[in-house]
Amino acid sequence: MTAAPLLDVADLRVHYPIRRGLFRRVVGSVKAVDGISFAIRPGETFALVGESGCGKTTTGYAVLGLEKPTAGRVAFAGADFTVATGEERRRLQRDMQIVFQDPYSSLNPKLTVGESIGEPLLVHRVLHGKALAERVAELLSLVGLRPEHATRHPHEFSGGQRQRLVIARALSLRPKLIVCDEPVSALDVSVRSQILNLLMELQRELGVAYLFISHDLSVVRHLSDRVGVMYLGHIVEEAPADRLFAAPAHPYTKALLSAIPLADPVAQRARQPIILQGDLPSPANPPSGCPFRTRCPIAEARCAAEAPALRPIAEGQRVACHFAG
Amino acid sequence: MNAPLLLVEDLSVAIGAARVVDGVSLSIAPGEALALVGESGCGKSLTARAIMRLLPPAARHAGGRVTLDGRELGALDADAMADMRGSALSMIFQEPVASLDPLMPVGRQIVEAVLAHRRTSRGEAAKLALAMLEEVGIPDPVRRMAQYPFELSGGMCQRVMIAIALICRPRLLIADEPTTALDVTIQAQILALIKRLRRETGTAILLITHDMGVVADMADRIGVMYGGRIVEQGEVFALFRRQCHPYTKLLLKSLPSLEGERRTRLSTISGTVPDLHSWPPGCRFNPRCPLAVDRCRTDAPPLAPAADAAHLAACWETARMAELDR
Numbered sequence: 001m002t003a004a005p006l007l008d009v010a011d012l013r014v015h016y017p018i019r020r021g022l023f024r025r026v027v028g029s030v031k032a033v034d035g036i037s038f039a040i041r042p043g044e045t046f047a048l049v050g051e052s053g054c055g056k057t058t059t060g061y062a063v064l065g066l067e068k069p070t071a072g073r074v075a076f077a078g079a080d081f082t083v084a085t086g087e088e089r090r091r092l093q094r095d096m097q098i099v100f101q102d103p104y105s106s107l108n109p110k111l112t113v114g115e116s117i118g119e120p121l122l123v124h125r126v127l128h129g130k131a132l133a134e135r136v137a138e139l140l141s142l143v144g145l146r147p148e149h150a151t152r153h154p155h156e157f158s159g160g161q162r163q164r165l166v167i168a169r170a171l172s173l174r175p176k177l178i179v180c181d182e183p184v185s186a187l188d189v190s191v192r193s194q195i196l197n198l199l200m201e202l203q204r205e206l207g208v209a210y211l212f213i214s215h216d217l218s219v220v221r222h223l224s225d226r227v228g229v230m231y232l233g234h235i236v237e238e239a240p241a242d243r244l245f246a247a248p249a250h251p252y253t254k255a256l257l258s259a260i261p262l263a264d265p266v267a268q269r270a271r272q273p274i275i276l277q278g279d280l281p282s283p284a285n286p287p288s289g290c291p292f293r294t295r296c297p298i299a300e301a302r303c304a305a306e307a308p309a310l311r312p313i314a315e316g317q318r319v320a321c322h323f324a325g
Numbered sequence: 326m327n328a329p330l331l332l333v334e335d336l337s338v339a340i341g342a343a344r345v346v347d348g349v350s351l352s353i354a355p356g357e358a359l360a361l362v363g364e365s366g367c368g369k370s371l372t373a374r375a376i377m378r379l380l381p382p383a384a385r386h387a388g389g390r391v392t393l394d395g396r397e398l399g400a401l402d403a404d405a406m407a408d409m410r411g412s413a414l415s416m417i418f419q420e421p422v423a424s425l426d427p428l429m430p431v432g433r434q435i436v437e438a439v440l441a442h443r444r445t446s447r448g449e450a451a452k453l454a455l456a457m458l459e460e461v462g463i464p465d466p467v468r469r470m471a472q473y474p475f476e477l478s479g480g481m482c483q484r485v486m487i488a489i490a491l492i493c494r495p496r497l498l499i500a501d502e503p504t505t506a507l508d509v510t511i512q513a514q515i516l517a518l519i520k521r522l523r524r525e526t527g528t529a530i531l532l533i534t535h536d537m538g539v540v541a542d543m544a545d546r547i548g549v550m551y552g553g554r555i556v557e558q559g560e561v562f563a564l565f566r567r568q569c570h571p572y573t574k575l576l577l578k579s580l581p582s583l584e585g586e587r588r589t590r591l592s593t594i595s596g597t598v599p600d601l602h603s604w605p606p607g608c609r610f611n612p613r614c615p616l617a618v619d620r621c622r623t624d625a626p627p628l629a630p631a632a633d634a635a636h637l638a639a640c641w642e643t644a645r646m647a648e649l650d651r
Contacts, residue, residue, distance in 0.1 A: 051508035158597040188364040188598055189535060190613075193579040193591035200588065215509065222581035222588065245583060259513035261538030263580055265561050268541045275517055276510045278464075279478045 004078070005039035006176055006209050007063065012036050012072035014058050018284060030284045032058040034233035035072070037310075040209050042176065047212040047220040047241070049256075050230035053280055056213045059230075060179045063211060064096055065089070077176065094124055097170035101182035103162035107154040107169075113140075114150030117169045124173060139168040143198060160191035164198065171202065179211045184219065196223060217260055221245050226316070229253045232283055232291040235310060239317035249313055249324040252292045290321070298323060328395075330355045330496055330529050331376070331414075336389030338371045338380065338553075343601045344387065346371050347553040350628070355496065358523065358530040360540040360561075363550035364598055369533045372550075373499050376531070377416050378406050394496060412442040415490035419502035421482035425474040431485045432458075432470025438489045457488040462518055480511035484518065491522060498523075501533040516542060537577060541565060549573045552599075552609030555628055559636035569631035569638035572610045574649050608640070615649065616642040 014033040017026045033055040040046045048056040061067035063074055065081060074081045076092050084092055097120075100106045107116050118136045121127045127135055137147035143164040154162060163183065170178050180199065184192040200223060202208060214220050220227055220241070227244045229237045229252065237250040248254045255274040262268040276295045281287055287294050293303040302322055310318045313325030329352035338346035346368040353359045361369040374380050376391050378398060391398045393414060398406065410416075418424045426434055435454035436447065443450070451470075458466035461484040474482055483503060490498055500519065504512035516539065523530060532543055540547055540561070547564050549557040549572065557570035568574035578592040596613045599605070605612055611621040620641050631638035 051510060160597050190364055190576055190579065190594040191597050193581075193593045196581070197590055197593060200590070217509075218581045218583050221583060222591070241587060255510060257583070259509045260583065261516070261536070261542040262583060263537035263541050263565070263577065265541040265565050268538070273513055273517070275513050279480055279511070280508070 003041050006042045006077060007040040008075040010037050010073045012062055013070045014062050014067055015070040028284060031233050031286060032283055036235045038228050040211060043207040043209055045210040045212055045224045047224035047227045048230055049214055049217060049220050049227060053283060054230040055233040056230050057181055060181050060211060060213050064098055064179055094173045095176045097175040098179045099166050099170050099183045102186045103159055103166050106166050107162060109154050112151050112153055113165050117172055120172045139172055143168045159187050160194055163195050177209045181213045232286055234291050236320045243317055249319040250321050251296050251298055329353060330394060332392040334390045336375055337387040338375050338384050339387040340384050345553050345601050349555055351548055353529050353531060356527045356529050358532060358543055358545045360532040360534060360544035361548045361550055362534055362540050364535055366598055366601055367550040368553040369550050370501055373501050373533050411438055412493045413495055414497040415495040416499040417486045417490050417503050419505050421479055421486045422474055424486055425482055427474055430471050430473055435489050435492060438492055442493045457492045461488045479507055483515055494526060497529045499531045552604050557638045563636050567632055569636060569643045570640045571614050571616050571649060616645050
């Protein structure tokens with residue numbers, strides 16, 4: 001529990017300016033991520049869940065340095081990644097990789113899969129020649145494909161196999177952290193469990209940590225050690241996975257969990273789902289106080305006046321609600 | 326058993342030489358909700374579109390009959406069929422924003438739907454449209470009437486689609502992945518709305534989905550599709566309690582659940598869904614099926630009573646289903 005975190009995100013903000021008029025004056029900002037903090041330990045899976053527009057993907061990109069934070073700090077393996085430059089930044093980047101949602105658009109169709117998987121090793125001048133070919137063969141076996149697949153092109157593979165290739169490429173530099181952005185959402189249901197098993201096996205064997213970004217709560221529950229629930233750019237609840245699903249404390253988490261239809265008609269029809277009213281507010285014009293108050297079934301006057309802080313209510317569980325705990 | 330409202334007999338759809346819907350038969354009783362469930366490419370959406378006679382240009386009707394309320398839809402001329410759509414049967418789609426006319430205020434789109442089927446004045450139609458917007462839970466409907474689809478959220482657009490689909494009180498609503506593009510809290514709103522309207526109007530529903538949770542929530546009966554065929558069909562509680570086709574069973578087993586043990590190895594189905602031009606002979610699931618025997622590789626099994634007369638499966642080896650529990 002006390003191991004130094006691999007990734008330490010503190011008060012991260014990513015705001016996009018809204019420009020209007022002849023002189024493109026900044027008239028406001030979209031607060032995609034608005035002050036979130038979390039840490040990931042080596043070998044751990046931390047999931048960010050939430051609905052579209054909650055800021056979970058932007059957070060993943062900011063962690064990788066693909067998106068410039070407006071404020072806050074991203075420390076990776078003890079080094080401040082937000083201010084790192086040149087050689088140090090390159091070194092840190094080797095240890096962080098990403099697996100995207102759509103395996104069809106994440107591989108260059110003109111390259112053989114061996115070239116795609118070997119590319120990071122060439123770019124970072126780790127291996128070349130025979131050693132490179134051997135490493136590519138090893139990576140293909142690691143993700144459940146055959147070494148002779150290296151000479152083929154992406155179009156010869158199914159969606160599930162392509163996601164295995166993308167995972168092999170992400171593993172090529174032996175990263176310490178992989179950001180998995182909805183890694184199975186684009187796949188057929190009957191091949192999803194293959195990829196989820198692969199991700200769990202690789203973590204056991206290689207000790208890699210995952211920042212797992214998903215809207216699918218049953219997948220998140222199965223894979224994650226800890227979960228952060230995001231709403232409108234904020235983490236509203238964070239807890240160990242078993243705790244979050246057994247005893248959710250934030251009204252949004254409760255509504256989200258109750259809204260997923262269970263694949264069991266007896267259990268599903270016995271439930272009384274919490275149906276939230278209305279739509280998500282725009283992150284360009286978020287509500288005052290608690291971001292969830294406009295849809296919250298238990299909101300009071302205080303919620304409009306005062307933003308609740310993320311405070312601990314149980315071992316490892318933090319909640320941003322005035323009335324939780 | 327009532328006379329069926331919708332009867333589909335041996336329906337086939339082809340794209341080039343590939344039979345992407347291959348001999349599908351099903352029936353829906355008045356007021357009943359039947360879910361067709363399956364993965365992408367299984368033919369569930371094309372089945373729905375063939376019923377509506379709205380197949381995409383690349384696909385063609387390759388056999389079979391569709392009867393609604395005793396009228397054979399394939400025998401109607403284009404005008405008569407257009408008249409049926411919206412009045413006797415309606416459809417809502419996965420992409421609500423793309424399904425609406427972007428250049429017309431949503432109120433007018435509902436009014437046009439009324440005027441297409443009823444002899445009434447524009448003023449009367451507008452009153453009906455306003456009442457329908459209220460019925461589908463759109464707040465401030467007078468203001469919304471004048472707005473364009475881009476001014477509405479995805480959830481609001483789907484409510485407008487439902488209003489258009491149901492305003493002429495059709496006997497059958499075909500809902501093709503109606504909540505797939507929506508967030509889960511919005512999905513809960515739309516599913517609750519469809520259930521309420523179904524209770525109030527008695528509309529029968531053909532629900533197309535890949536989500537077993539949505540099926541468990543909404544359906545009276547289920548047809549499971551794989552490779553353009555219905556492989557299992559039954560009453561919802563019976564089918565979730567006991568599966569008679571290996572595909573259904575393995576698919577349900579592979580889903581991570583919201584209860585039970587975490588971080589365990591999930592059950593898998595080997596291989597992938599084949600490309601629609603390379604379906605194998607015999608049972609189309611045979612290359613992925615752990616129970617497959619020689620016969621499965623040559624002869625396609627018919628959809629036949631399995632657990633009981635109302636629970637059908639297309640499997641030669643359904644008696645060996647228990648082996649999949651080991």
